[in-house]
């Protein structure tokens with residue numbers, strides 16, 4: 001009989017959990033672990049929006065600091081005027097109920113990993129733009145947000161370039177082209 005161990009119990013427990021198909025989009029792409037973790041938060045409905053913090057009695061209102069609408073995670077990432085300007089410039093006009101729907105838009109790269117890298121860069125910088133306004137009262141221009149997303153993509157391409165070169169070329173053509181054209 002195999003002796004009991006906590007690692008065995010953990011493995012048994014994890015193996016019984018249903019497979020999360022969206023998890024691959026988050027963890028199997030080129031962004032840094034910090035950005036992957038950021039993406040995991042809205043996936044688990046844990047992004048610290050005003051609505052979430054208000055529900056937990058951490059803040060006394062649930063309004064967006066920029067436009068005063070109710071601020072849940074979809075408002076921050078998709079619906080706030082600041083976010084909508086970014087998506088509009090990228091020619092993606094999402095009227096979506098969830099950020100996960102970004103992976104199914106017509107203009108999204110066909111390759112799931114490439115699409116994830118691109119979408120993560122944009123979402124990550126919309127989030128940073130939101131925080132710059134909220135915590136520093138610093139207005140970040142649309143151009144700056146897109147520059148930051150482009151810089152992140154370049155950095156992540158460097159991380160990916162240690163792998164298959166063709167794969168890296170695909171990321172360049174699909175991810176950088178729309179951003180560079182708009183700047």
Ligand SMILES: [Zn+2]
Nearest residue numbers: 064066067080
């Ligand atoms: Zn707003």
